[in-house]
Amino acid sequence: MNLNSIYKLRLFKTPFAAMALIILLVACRQEQEHSAEYFVFGTTVEVKLFGTSGDQANQVFTDLQQMFQDMHRDWHAWEPGRLTRINQSFTDGQTSLADETIVEMIERSQLIEELTEGRFNPAIGGLIRLWGFHTSEYPIIGPPPGQADIDEILIHAPSSRDIHIDGLQLSSDNRYVQLDFGGIAKGYAVDLAMEHIKELGIGSAIVNAGGDLRAMGGHGDRPWRVAIRKPGGGVIGALEVGGDEAVFTSGNYERFRQDKLDRYPHIIDPRSGWPVADVASVTVIASEGVWADAAATALVVAGQSDWPQVARALELDQVLVVDETGVVYLTSKMAQRVRFSENTERVIVGPGATIDP
Numbered sequence: 001m002n003l004n005s006i007y008k009l010r011l012f013k014t015p016f017a018a019m020a021l022i023i024l025l026v027a028c029r030q031e032q033e034h035s036a037e038y039f040v041f042g043t044t045v046e047v048k049l050f051g052t053s054g055d056q057a058n059q060v061f062t063d064l065q066q067m068f069q070d071m072h073r074d075w076h077a078w079e080p081g082r083l084t085r086i087n088q089s090f091t092d093g094q095t096s097l098a099d100e101t102i103v104e105m106i107e108r109s110q111l112i113e114e115l116t117e118g119r120f121n122p123a124i125g126g127l128i129r130l131w132g133f134h135t136s137e138y139p140i141i142g143p144p145p146g147q148a149d150i151d152e153i154l155i156h157a158p159s160s161r162d163i164h165i166d167g168l169q170l171s172s173d174n175r176y177v178q179l180d181f182g183g184i185a186k187g188y189a190v191d192l193a194m195e196h197i198k199e200l201g202i203g204s205a206i207v208n209a210g211g212d213l214r215a216m217g218g219h220g221d222r223p224w225r226v227a228i229r230k231p232g233g234g235v236i237g238a239l240e241v242g243g244d245e246a247v248f249t250s251g252n253y254e255r256f257r258q259d260k261l262d263r264y265p266h267i268i269d270p271r272s273g274w275p276v277a278d279v280a281s282v283t284v285i286a287s288e289g290v291w292a293d294a295a296a297t298a299l300v301v302a303g304q305s306d307w308p309q310v311a312r313a314l315e316l317d318q319v320l321v322v323d324e325t326g327v328v329y330l331t332s333k334m335a336q337r338v339r340f341s342e343n344t345e346r347v348i349v350g351p352g353a354t355i356d357p
């Protein structure tokens with residue numbers, strides 16, 4: 001891409017040292033595409049707008065900078081902020097004040113937790129902390145936590161459905177409820193960003209949070225094209241996305257605890273308290289980021305045997321699963337869309353391995 005100009009808008013520090021949010025505004029020579037990058041949620045979020053004016057793009061990028069900064073502050077599972085205060089109130093058996101975004105994520109989670117029979121459960125922050133996954137530094141080295149500590153949380157079975165919502169007031173019957181939105185926040189952030197872009201009357205955009213994305217309209221007269229990453233490196237294939245849809249992948253290959261030869265990935269089965277490593281990655285296409293993100297996490301938990309059933313419960317028809325040996329299983333609707341890379345072998349479409357009727 002030929003760049004006309006690059007502006008570094010602002011580099012600022014927040015009270016949260018881990019957060020560095022940089023906007024890079026890029027105006028292309030054609031003056032058709034405008035893009036910005038933000039470093040937030042431990043990843044790079046790239047936003048591209050197509051067919052809009054530079055002034056309007058500037059407006060969007062400045063708004064998004066503020067929005068992402070607020071989300072980071074309010075939703076963080078371990079940096080002190082609104083969510084850690086809410087979690088402390090649950091522990092203390094007290095009522096706390098949320099905001100609309102947190103209430104929305106809890107309500108969505110309650111439904112998804114029910115539909116996935118507990119495989120997706122954002123109330124297991126206690127387990128996630130116990131496993132050491134409240135960090136940005138991976139891999140974590142060392143043995144798993146003791147079974148007695150895991151059991152202590154499991155016995156109390158924290159669930160998002162223990163939370164009572166009264167306006168913006170939250171309370172929980174269960175002191176072991178600790179919210180961790182790691183499996184859903186990126187999806188919701190992408191949705192909120194896209195909604196804002198739409199409200200400003202822009203029809204073509206992509207919001208890409210490190211490969212998890214939502215795309216609307218197209219890039220001029222062609223659709224947006226995205227790659228599906230291969231667990232461990234490389235690309236499985238490519239997809240054209242547009243209209244308005246979200247593509248999210250959950251995997252167990254990037255963030256994990258390593259103990260000698262054993263690897264414990266960051267997605268935990270809330271029912272056993274142990275990480276799951278049955279499938280290497282799951283990619284989901286859905287209309288909303290929040291749904292695709294949570295679903296991808298739930299399907300990793302569901303694993304090889306149960307993912308078709310859980311996908312059906314979530315009314316998903318576009319799913320791609322890569323198992324530990326690299327075999328790709330996918331629904332026929334997904335198969336119609338993916339253009340596989342030449343080195344992708346052993347692709348299985350159809351009954352037996354999929355959710356097709």
Ligand code: ADP
Pocket residue numbers: 119120121122128133180181182183184186249250251255266267268269270293296297301
């Ligand atoms: P990523 O965005 O890193 O690809 P996911 O979307 O699958 O991964 O989210 C993983 C994160 O979700 C974990 O780091 C943790 O914060 C949280 N999490 C882990 N297990 C579960 C679960 N069973 N249900 C809900 N959230 C989970």
Ligand code: MG
Pocket residue numbers: 182183184250292293294295296297
């Ligand atoms: Mg997820």
